[in-house]
Amino acid sequence: MNRARRSTPRRAFTLIEVTLTLLISTMILTTVMSIFAMMARANADLGARYEDLGELSRAHGTIQRAMKSLVSGQPISDLLEDDDADPDDPDADSNRPSASSIRERLGVEEEDLPKYHFILQHSTEAAQLGVVADDRAPRRLELVMERQPVALAPDNNGLPVRGAFEPVWVSGAGDFTHWALDYVPIDPAGEPIRLIEDAALIDWNVLGHADESESGNRMFGLYEAQEAKDYPMSIFLIVITWDNTRMDWIFEPGVTVGDE
Numbered sequence: 001m002n003r004a005r006r007s008t009p010r011r012a013f014t015l016i017e018v019t020l021t022l023l024i025s026t027m028i029l030t031t032v033m034s035i036f037a038m039m040a041r042a043n044a045d046l047g048a049r050y051e052d053l054g055e056l057s058r059a060h061g062t063i064q065r066a067m068k069s070l071v072s073g074q075p076i077s078d079l080l081e082d083d084d085a086d087p088d089d090p091d092a093d094s095n096r097p098s099a100s101s102i103r104e105r106l107g108v109e110e111e112d113l114p115k116y117h118f119i120l121q122h123s124t125e126a127a128q129l130g131v132v133a134d135d136r137a138p139r140r141l142e143l144v145m146e147r148q149p150v151a152l153a154p155d156n157n158g159l160p161v162r163g164a165f166e167p168v169w170v171s172g173a174g175d176f177t178h179w180a181l182d183y184v185p186i187d188p189a190g191e192p193i194r195l196i197e198d199a200a201l202i203d204w205n206v207l208g209h210a211d212e213s214e215s216g217n218r219m220f221g222l223y224e225a226q227e228a229k230d231y232p233m234s235i236f237l238i239v240i241t242w243d244n245t246r247m248d249w250i251f252e253p254g255v256t257v258g259d260e
Helices: 015-067 099-106 125-129
Strands: 070-072 118-122 139-145 161-171 178-187 193-207 223-225 234-241 246-251 255-257
Touching: 015 161, 015 193, 015 234, 015 246, 139 193, 161 193
Parallel strands: 070 255
Antiparallel strands: 070 139, 118 139, 118 223, 139 161, 161 178, 178 193, 193 234, 234 246
């Protein structure tokens, strides 16, 4: 007679073992998902940075072309009759007063004199909207140039053109304001051309002549020039995008004399 075989009962997992297995599996899955999420964020940041660099490169090229083709006005000092001036003095031109001081001495209205060919001033649009104070508004740069710095802007049949690099409020307020930078054809007039889409900071500055600054500092913000000798030595632009790309650009103006 064959003996009936007795099966050995299979040992089951204990609750602790199941819990540990689930915990380890969860930790591994969480780690893997975190790595994939980190890679996705890095890829998105890299793509945004790449787009920023392409946009900023195009903007730099446009501004560089503008700075290399500046046109100053005829000397305003020619409007000032000075009986004491010596026409035979070789240093007479270099000793002439600046355009701004001549305007004050003439005592005439601003519209009666030629318009400045180089103007760095506060852009008041954002201040008027109430998103920033006047003294915190970014500056706009208005120039007279030999030709348009962008192909889409209207030409002037070979004559000098006037245009402005204009900061534009996009959204937000205070430290969270989003700005864009447009090139605006003024004369001949044309549609604004967007150069930079989304920036946290657009800051123009000039390295000017110390005697032209109220504070006596060579680096200052607001600036006006008509004659070539009054143009700043260098022009600075700092751009910081909301994707944390920062550019510090220095432009050396190339100036010729002409009529607008």
